[in-house]
Amino acid sequence: MMTSTGSDAWLRPLTAGPEPAPTRAGQVVHAERRLGELVTGRPPGITGHQWSSAIREAFAHVVCDAGTGLPVFAVAVVPPAPAGSPQQRVERATNAVCAAAGLPLLRIETSTLRPAEHGRRIAEYVIDARRYAVGVDADGEDAGTASVGFRDIVGRLPDGREGHVNDLGALARAAAVQAYVGRDLADPIVRGLHVRWRGGPAEGWSWVEVRPGRCLVERVRITEQRFSCGVDGARLAEDLAAAAVGERLRDLTGVATDLTGRDELRGAIVALRDRGDELVNGFAFAHLCAD
Template sequence: MTSIGSDDRGWLRAVSAEGGHDTLLSRAGQRVHPNRRLSDLVQGRPPGVTGSQWSSASRASFDFVVCSAETGRAIVAVEIGPVASAGSAEKRVERLKDAVSEAVGLPVLRIGSATLRAAEHGRRLVEYVIDARAYAAGGAGVAASGDEPEPVGFRDILGRLPDGRTGAVNDLGALTRAAAVDAYVAGRVADPIVRGLHVRWADGPAQGWSWVHVRPDACLVERVSVTEHRFSCGVDPARLAEDLATVAVGDRLRQNAVADLVPRAELTAQIVALSRRHDELVGGFAFDHLCAD
């Protein structure tokens, strides 16, 4: 597949808030539009993309497009849903969209999850990313120097949680942790603690795992990937992936959708296998304590 890797955003079309282009929300000088085709964003077939590629890719859509309220130009296109399997038609369309996006410098954020969906989770996720980026742009995410205290990242801001405790107010998994306690009190899970891990592949996406012991020997497990193309979420994508996996666990707990459990021994074996690939991970593997769980 041909891609020129250009940063020439002159190919990007301004997305109007009129003419049927509904605005899902406006926030921090940005507008969010749902369900936009690539042809809504790109002005014709860009150089380096074949006619066949453009014909297929232009009809494909993104779940959300975040645009500048001032210029209408896309800041990032967002996808949320199942990871396309290798060799599938969905994977082919994904590659075509990536080729066109690369050619015109369109940033893309892709959330891969078997449980999370744009309709149910997209608005909160997009709001979160907009707020995290605004926080980082304000200087809070800049590393400290000298004797200055280490700045607090967006994910780690402390405040009052809905249950009255003090905790990380921007932890997307906070409601899941409360739901796990409720499920434990009701006798629906064997342990109220939500566990997890996160990694970032050197040549691939960030990935987060989250699980809860429904039975002593079986776990409800969710995995989420976060892929940033020419884009930064404003928070560590690996931690975001784990938080989103925790959100998915919470959804299944609240719906009592606790089928397809993973044997505890099998989950531990998968964690051990992951730890052995530490050389392929950015920053290595920091969860060896889970290998003997």
């Protein structure tokens, strides 16, 4: 039996549920598990209030080692919590318990993507990206392989075009072109940006012009706690925002009441640019601020 001397000694092997969980690259992807199922007890440094607040929190998916059953990382797909809200306080308690127990956590904040519909695809994408990153590091002498990141691999897309096969927004971009051809959109291009806040989350924005001067906008935030996605988290956030745009394009019936004016969107981008000193590597999308 494997023994751990680190903080992950507080993690317990996860048993299978009534339905067999899918396996990918030697890891089992369990759906909808509570934090209380993953830890053996309250870790040192965690208050009783933090513990009672966090253990009921459910994760979209928990990825475990197929051999030991021990959790490798958890994925939370949640709506954005308003500042100072009870949910934000629960999230802070959950982060603290995960850190104390040694459970890596990927938190995705999105208003549109849902755990049941999108969580497994995200978990499997991260498994593949992390495995690819390890392979590139191990084969670093091969400059041809090492120079191409997982997100930049080019191949044939489901619609037959050639493009970045690991862009989670690729289907949304194709859907936007089709909608434009069908005269449902004013512009066929899904645009976006991504940033990473110093000491904070990565953030991705994506938008498409539905009516002249009126845009459908999606934002996604990603927090990687004791964890690396295998790809740039900020770029992943932008791709997920594009995927969220694609979900909204499935039914444009009610979208007209939830559009953002182009000038308002530009103002928000300018405000983001003006906070460039709070961003890792500054703001790289100044061209979007032009009139």
